[in-house]
Amino acid sequence: MNSRFLSSPRTAAIVGCPFSGGQPKAGVDEGPIHLVEAGLIDQLKDLGWAVTFDGHHQFEENNNLDDPPIGKLKNPRTVSRVTRSVADVISGHAKAGILPVTLGGDHSLAMGTISGTLEAYPNACVVWVDAHADINTIETTASGNIHGMPVSFLLGVGSKEKEFDWIKPALKPERLVYIGLRDVEAGEKKILRENNIKAYSMHEVDKYGIGKVVEMALDYVNPNRDLPVHLSFDVDALDPSVAPSTGTPVRGGLTFREGHYICEAIHETGLLVALDLVEVNPSLSEAADVKKTVAVGCSLVRAALGETLL
């Protein structure tokens, strides 16, 4: 791969984030452990990457007894502390020309990963692949689960809880594009509209096909194909028949191939500087489904790091 921004030899840093504080279901913190145990590190080495892994992060996030809600926000102090430390790790790797591969854990982690990427590459764009827009604000959230809110924090949309003061609203709406949406709340739709945020829902995937959608998405956020790309991939973007073990599954999702195509096409740009693979929850289904979901998680990461079919 001719990577424009990474140092050689090309190195990926596996950042294992066993964190579940952004949502209420136990088990998503086991996601990264399963992905690593499935052999992801050796698989990436086989693709020609140098891979570093210092063990999973220890966030001591359990039992948020001392973390009562602030307004509607659940586990706010814990999520803030954890994502802040993730941001430092990611920006460190990014500044060293290393590709951070963050394994979640819930999607609140993206407040950290994208903050870290933007610190190292202020002009990076974000491709957010998800069934959900994760753009609720303090005002619009019904669940209070922060994994449904990271994008609004990164954009600086909605009012800010001071606990999250450390997050610079460094993401510009024109540097963000969504693919795969199909479960977007009314308040979120309003935010997308009012901020002119580009989103390709499953409707557009059906209409144009995934090849055209990815091309249009990149034309929008990265018209000259010269900006660094952060790919934040929530496994629930895939159809539940493909990735059943996740906390908020929504039917009508991306096929196995459509999900992989997105990763392959972004690899082909040579512009990928950070990858998140989040919301794998091995405790939410039977063993065969867990195996399937973990395997697809690994193969999405491989596709983004250059695995080809031929």
Ligand SMILES: NC(=[NH2+])NCCC[C@H](N)C(=O)O
């Ligand atoms: N990263 C996710 N899986 N997010 C799901 C969010 C669901 C819902 N919109 C909420 O705000 O609670």
Ligand SMILES: [Mn+2]
């Ligand atoms: Mn989602």
Ligand SMILES: [Mn+2]
């Ligand atoms: Mn998400």
